[in-house]
Amino acid sequence: MKKSARPLALVALLVSAGVLFAHHGNSAYDETVRVPIKGTVTEFIWTNPHSQIYLDVKDSSGKVVKWGIETNSPGILTRAGWTRRSLKAGDEVTITLCPAKNGQPVAYIGSGDPGTKVVFADGRQLDFVDKTVEKTVDKTVP
Amino acid sequence: MRIDLDKEHRSLWSRLGKGVRRWQGMGLAHLAPLVLILSISSGANAQGPAPKHDLSGVWALQPAHETSEDDKQSPGGAIPPMTAWAKARYDLEKPGYGKRAAPGGNDPILECDPMGFPRILYFPTPFEFAQISNRVLQMFERDHVVREIWTDGRALPSDPDPLWYGYSVGKWVDDTTFVIESTGYDDRTWLGAAGFPHSETMRLEERYQRVDRDTINFTLKIDDPQAYTQPWIALPRVLKLRPRAEIRQGYCVASEEQAFTKRIREPGALNTGTVPKN
Numbered sequence: 001m002k003k004s005a006r007p008l009a010l011v012a013l014l015v016s017a018g019v020l021f022a023h024h025g026n027s028a029y030d031e032t033v034r035v036p037i038k039g040t041v042t043e044f045i046w047t048n049p050h051s052q053i054y055l056d057v058k059d060s061s062g063k064v065v066k067w068g069i070e071t072n073s074p075g076i077l078t079r080a081g082w083t084r085r086s087l088k089a090g091d092e093v094t095i096t097l098c099p100a101k102n103g104q105p106v107a108y109i110g111s112g113d114p115g116t117k118v119v120f121a122d123g124r125q126l127d128f129v130d131k132t133v134e135k136t137v138d139k140t141v142p
Numbered sequence: 143m144r145i146d147l148d149k150e151h152r153s154l155w156s157r158l159g160k161g162v163r164r165w166q167g168m169g170l171a172h173l174a175p176l177v178l179i180l181s182i183s184s185g186a187n188a189q190g191p192a193p194k195h196d197l198s199g200v201w202a203l204q205p206a207h208e209t210s211e212d213d214k215q216s217p218g219g220a221i222p223p224m225t226a227w228a229k230a231r232y233d234l235e236k237p238g239y240g241k242r243a244a245p246g247g248n249d250p251i252l253e254c255d256p257m258g259f260p261r262i263l264y265f266p267t268p269f270e271f272a273q274i275s276n277r278v279l280q281m282f283e284r285d286h287v288v289r290e291i292w293t294d295g296r297a298l299p300s301d302p303d304p305l306w307y308g309y310s311v312g313k314w315v316d317d318t319t320f321v322i323e324s325t326g327y328d329d330r331t332w333l334g335a336a337g338f339p340h341s342e343t344m345r346l347e348e349r350y351q352r353v354d355r356d357t358i359n360f361t362l363k364i365d366d367p368q369a370y371t372q373p374w375i376a377l378p379r380v381l382k383l384r385p386r387a388e389i390r391q392g393y394c395v396a397s398e399e400q401a402f403t404k405r406i407r408e409p410g411a412l413n414t415g416t417v418p419k420n
Contacts, residue, residue, distance in 0.1 A: 027238055027239070027244055028238075028245035028246075028407070028414070047395070047402070048392045048393055048394060048395070049284070049399075052406060054405075068406040069406075073283075073390075074390060074392070075267050075390040075392045079387055101414070102245075102410065102413050104409040104412055105409070111266065112266075130387075132386040132387040
């Protein structure tokens, strides 16, 4: 019983997450995959309805490729705990993203695609979970 | 009406905690996350009764329980057959969502044109209801839109000017159910992200039934004989109260959107057989 119930709880968690976040659909991106890309932030644009992260990424030959990454509006990001100062030029980050289907160095991360995230070199992480929902629960843990 | 949220939630956690401790004794403590998920998602631990004649607060649309051809940022449900007038419009539209989705396209919002109603309701950001003496205000984050719903007993105008967010009147049909009737919608807006059209004479009937303090059951009927051969009944949806969320000024600014299109949207649409606008 104990062993068989664990996967059930995990499945429930995953299904729940899928239902909560499966509202995004942008046909330019492959939302069936998550690809980690490591690079240096060159610009973070905090505009509505699309914030943007620009990243210099070295390819296997050492050549720098300039990536443009679309993400959510400041409203959605604020509720997920971001601020306009969350990223700045020079930050070394690994971004797990949904790449463009056409192979261009553009991509999407955001609330529509669970698992997309930004991780800093020191392990800090930015994700897209709405903290205005979580706070209600967190604050009242006995 | 003042509600002690912390007290309410402490009570919820206390009940859950007791349950978990009991299950620990039975060797079933690992099921606690499942219990938590199910109790939250089912609304089984509703946080008190619905106040009377009060929709005030920030609300977030929950995902649809069913799926349909047009359920992504759209009314969803069984879409009735289009008239020839609507089909001609539909064929010209190139949406970014739904079964005809392609990169680029001609969705009016790519140029920051108004989303219109009901589309803005399905955009994935919360909205706020505020009640004043003669109106209920529905305030959206996108473009910081305020939709006015007149509650002073007036009738809908017979020949209204088309407006991006229509002309709306509302009334309480019982203690907890607010019904809005509206018309006069500018026909340049799409009903949802998949590109279904509507006419200026479309009439909407929305029902917001507050079933407990934290929950509204929402239904929508779209009656537009110029565009659809039968009324369109949208998927029933649930709205949840978000006491800790605030509505931001989410203006879409055309100059910023054009820059975004140049830098990200256009590269993403290259060689895909579609040409983005701008």
